Amino acid sequence: EAQVTQNPRYLITVTGKKLTVTCSQNMNHEYMSWYRQDPGLGLRQIYYSMNVEVTDKGDVPEGYKVSRKEKRNFPLILESPSPNQTSLYFCASSLEGQGPYNEQFFGPGTRLTVL
């Protein structure tokens, strides 16, 4: 089944404790992206990757890191989480980044709470 998977689905952690949210897609997509969703703000892009070893900042990259060492995986790293990073996180992928016609497929979401 074609899908984007994220782990964990739910995470409660404390300020300053490094964490990684994994994202994997099995569709051979080139483009992958991370979004965060906050009430009243919709989804905002954190980082994106056009292909392996190519990543770039989105609208709200502060406090996050990513890597793209393999085409299928795009982990999101919070080196020192803070309470303002409490949010619902989505990983998404699409066939390619070029052109507006490519539907982005979303993972199930990761609900993160930072105490």
Next chain:
Amino acid sequence: AQKITQTQPGMFVQEKEAVTLDCTYDTSDPSYGLFWYKQPSSGEMIFLIYQGSYDQQNATEGRYSLNFQKARKSANLVISASQLGDSAMYFCAMREGQRATDSWGKLQFGAGTQVVVTP
């Protein structure tokens, strides 16, 4: 600047009635795509419908149709014959196509409209 505006934070609709969700967008890129996603209370993002800027006809997918008015930069979603299972948050999103823009490849979302379908 906000690129996608959804002016209806929430609305109630009766079962079997049609509902229109408003979405306006802002872009100077001639090539763009407009998407609608549904997010039920379980949280996942479900793709509903897509409209390309060069598409001559309004997109339709089952009970969903997109009322695309390019000159007005409007892309309203129409859900016909609402069902209880349509209760969800609905997001309008845009993806611009020109590589020169700093929003290339990014899906830009509106704040969403919460729809509650009542019996």
